[in-house]
Amino acid sequence: MPATVALAVAxxxxxxxxxxxxxxxxxxxxxxxxxxDALNYIKDRLDGSLSFRWSCRMGVxxxxxxxxxxxxxxxxxxxxxEHLPGPIRVEPLDYFPVVRDLVVxxxxxxxxxxxxxxxxxxxxxxxxxxxxxxxxxxxxxxxxQFSMCINCMLCYSACPIYGLEPSFIGPAxxxxxxxxxxxxxDQGARERLEILSGYDGIWQCTFVGECxxxxxxxxxPAGAIQQYKLTSAVHWLKTLLPWGAR
Amino acid sequence: MDLSACDVLVVGGGGAGLxxxxxxxxxxxxxxxxxxxxxxxMRSHTVSxxxxxxxxxKPGDSLEEHAYDTISGGDWLCDQDAVEAFVREAPAEMxxxxxxxxxxxxxxxxxxxxxxxxxxxxxxxxxxxxKTGFHMLHTLFQTTLKYDVIQRYDEFFVTxxxxxxGRCQGVVAIELGTGKIxxxxxxxxxLCTGGCGKVFPFTTNANIKNGDGMALAYRAGAPLKDMExxxxxxxxxxxxxxxxxxxxxSEGGWLLNKDGYRYLQDYDLxxxxxxxxxxxxxLGPRDRLSQAFVKExxxxxxxEGPYGHYVHLDLRHLGEKLIDxxxxxxxxxxxxxxxxxxxxxxxxxxxxxxxxxxxxxTDIDGATPLPGLYAAGEVAxxxxxxxNRLGSNSLPECLVFGARAGKVAAAFAAxxxxxxxxxxxxxxxxxxxxxxxxxxxxxxKERIATLRAEMHETxxxxxxxxxxxxxxxxxxxxxxxxxxxxxxxxxxDHSYTFNTEQxxxxxxxxxxxxxxxxxxxxxxxxxxxxSHQRTDYPERDDKNFLGHALAYRAxxxxxxxxxxxxxxxxWPPGQRVYGR
Amino acid sequence: xSLGAHYTPYHPKWYRRRVSVWWWLQTWSYTRFVLRELTxxxxxxxxxVLLWHIWALELGPEAYARLLVRLGTPLFVVLHGVAFVFVLxxxxxxxxxxxxxxxxxxxxxxxxxWVVVGSNYAAWLVLSLAVAVILLRR
Numbered sequence: 001m002p003a004t005v006a007l008a009v010a011x012x013x014x015x016x017x018x019x020x021x022x023x024x025x026x027x028x029x030x031x032x033x034x035x036x037d038a039l040n041y042i043k044d045r046l047d048g049s050l051s052f053r054w055s056c057r058m059g060v061x062x063x064x065x066x067x068x069x070x071x072x073x074x075x076x077x078x079x080x081x082e083h084l085p086g087p088i089r090v091e092p093l094d095y096f097p098v099v100r101d102l103v104v105x106x107x108x109x110x111x112x113x114x115x116x117x118x119x120x121x122x123x124x125x126x127x128x129x130x131x132x133x134x135x136x137x138x139x140x141x142x143x144x145q146f147s148m149c150i151n152c153m154l155c156y157s158a159c160p161i162y163g164l165e166p167s168f169i170g171p172a173x174x175x176x177x178x179x180x181x182x183x184x185x186d187q188g189a190r191e192r193l194e195i196l197s198g199y200d201g202i203w204q205c206t207f208v209g210e211c212x213x214x215x216x217x218x219x220x221p222a223g224a225i226q227q228y229k230l231t232s233a234v235h236w237l238k239t240l241l242p243w244g245a246r
Numbered sequence: 247m248d249l250s251a252c253d254v255l256v257v258g259g260g261g262a263g264l265x266x267x268x269x270x271x272x273x274x275x276x277x278x279x280x281x282x283x284x285x286x287x288m289r290s291h292t293v294s295x296x297x298x299x300x301x302x303x304k305p306g307d308s309l310e311e312h313a314y315d316t317i318s319g320g321d322w323l324c325d326q327d328a329v330e331a332f333v334r335e336a337p338a339e340m341x342x343x344x345x346x347x348x349x350x351x352x353x354x355x356x357x358x359x360x361x362x363x364x365x366x367x368x369x370x371x372x373x374x375x376x377k378t379g380f381h382m383l384h385t386l387f388q389t390t391l392k393y394d395v396i397q398r399y400d401e402f403f404v405t406x407x408x409x410x411x412g413r414c415q416g417v418v419a420i421e422l423g424t425g426k427i428x429x430x431x432x433x434x435x436x437l438c439t440g441g442c443g444k445v446f447p448f449t450t451n452a453n454i455k456n457g458d459g460m461a462l463a464y465r466a467g468a469p470l471k472d473m474e475x476x477x478x479x480x481x482x483x484x485x486x487x488x489x490x491x492x493x494x495x496s497e498g499g500w501l502l503n504k505d506g507y508r509y510l511q512d513y514d515l516x517x518x519x520x521x522x523x524x525x526x527x528x529l530g531p532r533d534r535l536s537q538a539f540v541k542e543x544x545x546x547x548x549x550e551g552p553y554g555h556y557v558h559l560d561l562r563h564l565g566e567k568l569i570d571x572x573x574x575x576x577x578x579x580x581x582x583x584x585x586x587x588x589x590x591x592x593x594x595x596x597x598x599x600x601x602x603x604x605x606x607x608t609d610i611d612g613a614t615p616l617p618g619l620y621a622a623g624e625v626a627x628x629x630x631x632x633x634n635r636l637g638s639n640s641l642p643e644c645l646v647f648g649a650r651a652g653k654v655a656a657a658f659a660a661x662x663x664x665x666x667x668x669x670x671x672x673x674x675x676x677x678x679x680x681x682x683x684x685x686x687x688x689x690x691k692e693r694i695a696t697l698r699a700e701m702h703e704t705x706x707x708x709x710x711x712x713x714x715x716x717x718x719x720x721x722x723x724x725x726x727x728x729x730x731x732x733x734x735x736x737x738x739d740h741s742y743t744f745n746t747e748q749x750x751x752x753x754x755x756x757x758x759x760x761x762x763x764x765x766x767x768x769x770x771x772x773x774x775x776x777s778h779q780r781t782d783y784p785e786r787d788d789k790n791f792l793g794h795a796l797a798y799r800a801x802x803x804x805x806x807x808x809x810x811x812x813x814x815x816x817w818p819p820g821q822r823v824y825g826r
Numbered sequence: 827x828s829l830g831a832h833y834t835p836y837h838p839k840w841y842r843r844r845v846s847v848w849w850w851l852q853t854w855s856y857t858r859f860v861l862r863e864l865t866x867x868x869x870x871x872x873x874x875v876l877l878w879h880i881w882a883l884e885l886g887p888e889a890y891a892r893l894l895v896r897l898g899t900p901l902f903v904v905l906h907g908v909a910f911v912f913v914l915x916x917x918x919x920x921x922x923x924x925x926x927x928x929x930x931x932x933x934x935x936x937x938x939x940w941v942v943v944g945s946n947y948a949a950w951l952v953l954s955l956a957v958a959v960i961l962l963r964r
Contacts, residue, residue, distance in 0.1 A: 012744050014839040032584075044695035048738035048747045053285075055452040058488045058579060060287045061381055070853070078580050095838035099423055100744040100749065106286065107838055118388040131297040132344045134356030138934030140349055145297060147349050151288050160856060163845040176388070183347060189423070207923065208859045226927030426836040464918055 005029040005080055006087035007038055009050065012098050020098060022076060023047075024087060029080055035090060036064050036075040039102075052102035066102050067091040072154040072214050087109035095156035095166070109153060114167050115195055116177035121188025139184040146179035146215040146224055155211035155221050161204055168204040169195070171211035171221030178224040181231075189231075196231040207231075247430045247677050248421075249670070252397065253277040253654075253659045254807050255402055255417060255432035257459060258513040259287030261379070261644035262623025262651075263438030264386040269395040269652025282399040282419060282430065284454065284749065287387045289335035291440050291452045292644065295379020296491035296575060297363060297370035302334035304360055307368040309333045316639060317817050319365040319531050320603075320632020321776035322792065323472070328610050328628045328813040334773040339645035340372055341813035348385040349374050351572075353712075356741045361572070362496045362524055363638045365531040366822075370526075371638040376491050376575040382641060402428065403460065403749050405433060405659035406676045408669040411762040415665035416464065418676040422749065425742025427680060428736050436651050437463060438644075441602040442760045446709075447702035449599040450482050450489035460737065461756035463606040464763065465682035468616045469796035469808070471627040472777045473760070474603035474768035475520055477635055478711055480535035482552035484535035484600025488583055488593040490595055494561055494576050495528035501535070502592065503547040509557070509810040515539040516825020532632040533777040534824065536597035538646055540711050548813065551594060558592035565589075566806075570597075597711060602633040603692055603777065604767070612651025618658065622651040628681050629794065633776020656704035684748045690736040697728055697735070701754075706727075709764055718769040722804055725762045732758060766805045771795060788819050858919075865916035868909040921946040 004026050012020040025046055027038045036054055043050050054064040057076045064075045069089050080088065096104035128135060155171035156162050162170050177196055181189045198203055205225045211221040254270045256263045260283050270279040281287065303314050312333040317324045322581045343656040344350055344358065351359040363371040390396050401422040408431065416431035428785055437516040439459030443451025447504060456734035480501070495501070498521065503509040508518045508527065515534060523529065527562050533678040548555040561569060561576070566589045569577055573588075580586045582591055595755050607708035610629070623644045647809060708721030731757060739747035773787035774780050792812050797805040833839045846852075849861035850860040875897075882893040896902065924946050 005390045012841055013741060014841070015741055015833045043747070044693075044847075048694065049741070051739075051746045053746075055285060055289055056291065056294050057412070057453070057455050058294060059582065060377070060575075061285075061291075061293050061452060063285065063289050064904060067857075077834075094843070095845070097842045099838060099840060100741070103744045110286070113362060113388075114391045117392070119392045120345070120389075121315045126345065128338055128341050128345070132341055132350075132358055132503075135352055136934070137354060138351050139350055139356070139934070141930075141934075146350055147384070148377075150293075150380070151286075160845070160849055163849065180347065183349075185345075185347065188897060198883060206859075206863065209854070210855055210859075210925065211856070212926070220926065223926040223929075226923075424836045424838055743838065 001031070002029045002085065005038070005084065007035075007042070008087040009039070009042070009102070010091040010156075011050070011101050022089070032154050033075040033080050034076055035068055035078045035080060035083070035088065038080060038103045039075065039090070050102075051100045060150055062150035063159070064095055065152040065154050067093060068155065068169065073106055074152060074154070074158040074216050077216065081160055090119060093153055093162040094196055095157055095159070096153070099123065104153075106153065108166070109151070109156065109170070109173065112173045113151075113176065116169065116173050117188060118176045118180055118184065118188050120180065121191055122185070123187055133185045142183035142184070143179050146175045146182065146219060149175055149179075149219045149221075150217055152216065154214045158210035158214040160208060160210075161206060165204055169200050171225065172219075174202060174228065175224040178228055181228075184185045193232070196228060197235075202228050202232060247673065249431075250428065251278075251431045251649070251664065252280040253432060253596060254279045254434045254436065254580035254655050255430060256281045256436045256438055256652075257283075258290065258438035258440060258625070259283035259285070259398070259643060260290030260438060260440055260623065261292035261382055261386060262648035263287075263644050264383075264390050265623055266436050266438060266652035266655070267390060267396050268386070268393065269649045270641070270656040271395050273632060273653050274656040275395060275688070277395075277654075277656055277659060278397065279395060280397040280430070280432075281390070281427040282402045282417065284401065284403045284422070284458070286400050287390075287398070287580060288384060288394050288767035289454070289717075290383060291455055292379045292641070294385040294450070294489065295382070295641055296376045296489060297496070298338060298361060298373035298378045298638045299382065300371050300638040301335065301340040301642050302368065302370050302638070303337055303340070303358055303372070309372050312370060314712050314817060316630060316636055317632065318820070318822050319636040320630075320634055320785065322788075322817070322819040323475075323629070323632030323775060323812055323820060325610075326708075327813050329630045330609055330815060331403070331632045333644065333694050335646045335649075336642040338433055339642060339649060343382060343385060343645065346389045349381050350594040351375060352652030361493060362522060362529060363636070364492050364496065364529050364535075364591070365525060365636040366638070367525050367799070373493065373498065376493050376573050379641060383682060399428075399430070401785060402592075403752065404462060405461050406679060406754060407619065408672050409616065410666055410669045410672065414616055415618060417670045418673050420680070420748070422744050425745060427677045428615040429667060429670060431651070431665040433662040434620060434656075435638065436573075436612070436655050437606060437619070437625050438648065439623040439625045441605070442757060443599050443602070445701065445757045445761045445764065446705050448482070448487050448706070449709065450487050451481055451599070456757050457760035459621065459751065459755050461759040463614060463616070463621065464799050465799070466616060466619065467799065468614045468619060469607045469798050470604060470760075470763045471701075471794045472629055472633075472794050473602070473763040473797055474771050474795060475600060475603035475631075475813060476709060476764065476778060477532055477601040477603060477632050477777050478536035478597040478668075479600035480532055480597050481559050481772060482540060482600070483579075483584060484556050484594055486583060486594050487598045487630050488579055489598070489600070490559060490579070490593060491573070494559060494573055497572050498522050498564050501528055502560050503542055504557075505547065505550045507547075508589065509542050509547065510535065510538055513541065514825070530824045531634055532600070532637060535713050537779060540725045547587050549594070554596065556596045559595045559793035560592045561588045562590065562592070567749040575773070598602045601635055603627065603633065603635055604764075605628070607794070610649075611654040612647050613654060620651040620655045622647040631714055632646055633778060674724060682736060684751060690734040692731050692734045692736060694735065694747070694754055698754055698757075699732060701725070701728055701758060705761055705764070709768055712779050712781050713768055714780060715769065715772070716736055718765055721756035721765045722762070722769060725758060725765060728805065729758050729762070759799075763805050767795040767797055770807045771807050781782060791817060862916065862919050865912045868912035869916060871905075871909050872913060917950065921950070
């Protein structure tokens with residue numbers, strides 16, 4: 001077991017330099033440390049100017065996504081021991097503009113999320129006095145997986161389509177739209193169709209499948225998109241029929 | 247400096263904050279409401295809540311029983327009028343969340359499923375597997391997106407409340423992405439910034455929980471109430487402090503000492519039964535379970551590892567199927583973070599700081615004594631949690647009092663004219679302070695990490711599960727000296743762009759203020775009640791201390807403590823009985 | 827980002843990295859994806875050859891015999907070999923991805939992935955056998 005391990009961390013100081021550089025730090029190696037612990041060690045002891053986001057340290061807040069040795073991961077769950085001997089390369093997520101060091105800008109996703117209307121849409125609200133909408137465990141199961149998204153952005157960072165075509169709505173937002181489409185309480189599928197089947201929607205996806213592979217919560221956004229392609233294609237075919245609904 | 251204005255400004259985008267913002271948007275759609283948060287709302291710490299949210303819904307349960315469980319669980323320090331309002335409004339709030347799409351677990355017939363929880367006499371805890379807080383937060387956040395009137399300031403760090411003419415009229419905040427200082431005026435401000443677990447070294451709390459809102463209110467002259475009551479959750483993972491939900495015990499998990507013995511039976515918590523029994527053994531309240539751990543440790547019957555003493559949480563007898571269905575996150579956390587599979591192995595656990603019963607003193611509508619300032623959620627102390635909160639009461643608290651504060655603040659704001667221009671002078675002063683303190687403060691020598699570590703050590707030694715006068719006095723002095731040393735803080739980072747070292751420094755200053763109120767309140771409460779156990783005053787003393795400590799900021803020196811009586815409506819103080 | 831862009835206080839100066847033309851060579855999974863996309867060319871090639879067969883048949887037995895001779899040249903044999911490998915790759919990768927796109931539910935319960943994959947392979951086998959039987963019976 002090594003006593004220390006080197007971390008090559010991407011730095012970008014917009015006030016001082018035109019492009020990111022790598023800076024190497026030597027940190028103690030500990031069996032139970034994750035990459036995030038090493039970054040905090042750097043910040044506390046070696047260089048207080050290193051910037052990165054983190055919060056819960058239990059894989060549910062979605063703040064600490066970065067690229068470790070080229071793969072997008074949650075750094076709170078990436079053990080140093082899995083990346084020996086080092087140097088371990090830590091970089092900001094791909095395809096997002098870098099604000100500073102390991103911090104990327106998420107405003108693009110925040111806009112797209114709102115576009116897919118990720119909330120329950122109904123023609124008529126049931127009054128609270130009438131109690132809950134009934135939903136069987138099987139109906140819950142139909143969308144539960146897609147509701148597990150923590151918005152960590154690893155899937156966008158793994159999606160070359162998003163890199164090449166930044167207007168693509170992207171894996172997480174489509175999975176969340178599908179989460180509501182599949183919810184037995186929702187009636188908004190028709191309203192979401194236009195944006196999902198539109199130019200920046202599902203048909204941009206060529207099924208690289210990497211989004212699902214990097215997803216730390218097994219949401220399977222690639223599955224959500226392909227399933228929606230089927231839905232969308234069936235809908236389109238119906239519109240061709242003389243009795244089909246438009 | 248950038249200026250903007252709104253009518254109601256919600257500080258914090260967690261469960262309480264988002265619920266408050268929706269309440270404003272629904273009751274007063276003509277008001278401009280904004281949510282300002284130092285993180286994107288879906289990162290808020292509500293996301294980490296696991297076990298569930300209590301609200302009476304099943305036949306055979308009653309509001310009275312929920313109220314009684316809460317009040318006895320809080321060792322009679324709860325304000326009973328607030329508890330009555332809370333249990334009454336919780337079911338409708340939970341249903342509303344169901345209508346907004348929260349994926350609650352269901353019975354086979356499609357109705358809401360509930361599970362037992364610690365200190366509760368009936369099954370009334372709604373749950374979404376063991377990611378209840380995560381699902382509630384994302385449901386709330388996604389629902390806020392449909393209200394165009396709700397404006398958001400994401401990743402803005404609030405540094406000061408603007409108070410003029412005796413009322414709160416807005417905030418000063420740093421936009422993290424650019425470093426720009428903003429003055430945002432508002433007719434009413436609602437604090438929903440959560441707790442301050444990071445004052446302690448071992449905590450389930452996220453990095454963002456630094457008592458920001460508590461310190462902001464305290465500095466603006468509002469008192470902090472019941473700050474001596476710090477909840478230790480009995481089952482956190484050593485080192486990381488990752489929470490293993492109480493639901494693990496409510497589904498039938500056992501706490502075992504090093505001899506494999508269910509030691510809780512030795513601490514007046516009932517007899518061990520193979521199946522979970524309500525208000526008994528592992529389903530006792532958190533304060534009693536954490537105290538039992540310390541006693542067990544003193545008897546030398548705990549295990550010892552690299553991160554101190556621990557006991558075992560045994561779920562193996564529950565079987566893989568139940569664990570995967572009801573506790574999947576527990577399994578995921580154990581596998582991913584400690585390499586243990588709870589289906590086959592026991593989980594090492596120890597008590598970890600989890601929740602602040604205390605907070606900004608508010609009335610039953612979330613209004614603080616400072617006009618125009620409201621608070622809801624963990625940052626507030628209404629108080630429904632008294633000396634010990636029951637598990638699964640905090641999530642519905644966010645909803646009930648978030649909604650109440652939102653409605654009342656909106657009504658208050660609707661009656662007011664725009665804030666006076668004189669608040670802007672204050673905003674400029676604050677801008678100057680930030681510039682001088684954090685940009686030019688070179689040449690000083692204290693580091694954030696050093697001061698923070700010393701604060702952690704001080705708090706752990708003095709304000710832990712068991713406390714005593716001399717240790718608390720020593721801690722009070724130490725915190726004073728840390729406050730002094732904070733003036734000589736040095737920063738490596740002088741950038742305007744996403745300067746996380748600057749925010750860490752501001753957070754440390756908030757934590758030092760909050761830590762002082764915790765220690766001072768604990769020092770002056772010379773009795774033992776709920777989570778506050780004084781070895782030098784081991785008995786509860788209703789004659790002198792059936793009241794709340796209010797900590798006010800003093801100009802120089804430790805906080806000033808004043809006392810107000812507890813509100814008793816129907817349940818006179820009695821004995822807390824579990825397992826009998 | 828050009829060197830000419832200067833930072834002004836309080837304004838973000840984001841760094842955007844251009845996606846390289848060779849992005850698909852960066853990791854094996856991207857390369858495999860591009861290869862899978864490329865298989866469609868060979869599927870199309872098979873279709874063209876089939877059309878060629880039909881066209882030659884219509885022209886008469888001599889034209890068809892000429893076609894068979896031409897297909898027997900080393901160039902076409904190698905081309906067919908390569909195309910066969912790609913089409914095999916095409917079928918296998920897409921069969922394996924099928925459960926992502928198609929969720930089959932029986933009485934509310936989601937069928938496990940192997941059932942979907944398995945039924946695809948089974949259908950493939952049955953059809954191939956049927957073709958083999960028809961061809962070999964003559």
